[in-house]
Amino acid sequence: MSGVGASQVPIAVVGFRNEQAVPQPLSQIVRADLERSGLFRGVDAPGVLDETAQPAMADWRRRAADALVGGSVTRLADGRYDVRFKLWDVVKGTELGAQSTVVVAADLRLAAHRIADFIHEKLTGQKGVFSTRIAYVTRMGKRYTLNIADADGEGGQIALNSAEPIISPAWSPDGRELAYVSFETQKAVVYVQEVASGKRRAVANFRGSNSAPAWSPDGQTLAVTLSRDGGSQIYLMGRNGDNVRRLTQSIGIDTEPVFSPDGRSIYFVSDRSGGPQVYRIPAAGGAAERITFAGSYNISPTISPDGRTLAYVSRESNAFRLYVQDLTGGTPMSVSDTSDDESPSFAPNSRSIIYASRAQGRDVLLTTSLDGKIKSRLVSSMADVREPVWGPYGR
């Protein structure tokens, strides 16, 4: 983690009663989430504190904490866990909130992330994204997997295991499905897979390559890049691959479509003016308007869910760098100090971007705040990781 926020809230997250006895270190997950956001600074908090306690505020003020968290976890007779916590305002000596939730063992991490979200929103006024998920691709030798993990990079599960490349994963707006491109039949084909059940369907398998799937905000339409009529052009289709109609008409390469959050426009990459640049076209069809002008090679556009910011990757000599641009007007700003950036994706609260890059000879996943000041590196494994996409709220 690097970068210091303007004013971090000093918070003491004390060990939850009985958490040593359960599979997940709940208070540690909460503390790590809050610190990773860059908006909180963890204060030394030894021992255990449960939600029924009457903490001595003077003690915590001496430790320079502004906020205090304690809790407990109890295993129920049916094997589920009762997770409870309380948040105190140390300065005022008041309770700010408390919750209890019952979860199965597999959702203990989720319970901790939801506590961190509650605290984040209560103390900063901003909705947290700790309980959201990410999807990404790993490559180890000749084996590829599509993985789903918590937003902190932990708890990864394999959604697809393949001997051929997987690229361009895309979450459905309800978070229940992933679209992606698989080369399992020796060409690029777009599939949609239900996350919980593993059921999958090929939605685009026309002559040539089928790629770059993107969901409309209502989840009913997919934009894809097809080469069936020659070149690479953008088409729209129903979520099951029906009702295919062509959207772009150019002699160049048109690809990487993404819907605007209001569903009315589609941003995409086109090299119709020479090198690849970001353009915008009405989803109902019409003239395309160029959006990026700085630099000769701009790709991988993504729009923040609040519709305000465009993030993309720009090539400068041999370096590929992440840029953000205010869509209401403003110059593009570089937000990374690495030179192999790819595949940016916004968090659902529009405050962070996850992207892939290279560090120490490995592909890694990084997150950054929009001003580039707060960065973190998600836990990297032995495998190369790439193509991260941030899932929506709600699980």
Place this chain on the structure above:
Amino acid sequence: MTSNSTSFRPTQKLLWAALCAVALAGCGSNVKLDDKNVPVESRTVSGADSNTSGAAQSQVTPVDLTKNGGAGVFAGTGKVVYFDFDSYTVRDDARPVIDANAKVLAANKTAKLAVEGHTDERGGREYNLSLGQKRAEAVVRALTLAGATDGQLEPTSFGKERPAVSGSDEAAYAKNRRVELVTR
């Protein structure tokens, strides 16, 4: 005793012979054998009516798909075309590969090739997938101009996902910017 043997075992032979004898013995035939001379019909088994003079009617000519490592009719033709950086123009040095494969395709209407485009590792995955597709389509165009039929070819792309050689220097990049012709 091999299980592949089609001959009967000795005991089975005896049994079968016995059965035949019984069957024949029990055959009270009511058909009189004609004792007139029955002309022996002469039937030409081979030669006169067949298209290939002298060829046996039982002839079978084998087709060995495993010959030449599976290349079949494409045996001996080059299989890779290389490209310059950011380019999908088929260079002059690809001529021998194009012509040799087009000739085979023109002579064998059921033969098919997958035409797979690739790029070097620099740049975005989707944009490179499209660039590889353009390279494949340029090769398909060159092949059809040289005598192949469109339906025998499918242009596809792996973008930068399947490099031929690893490495981040110009030598590796040059070997990865390519189109491969793959028998299907």
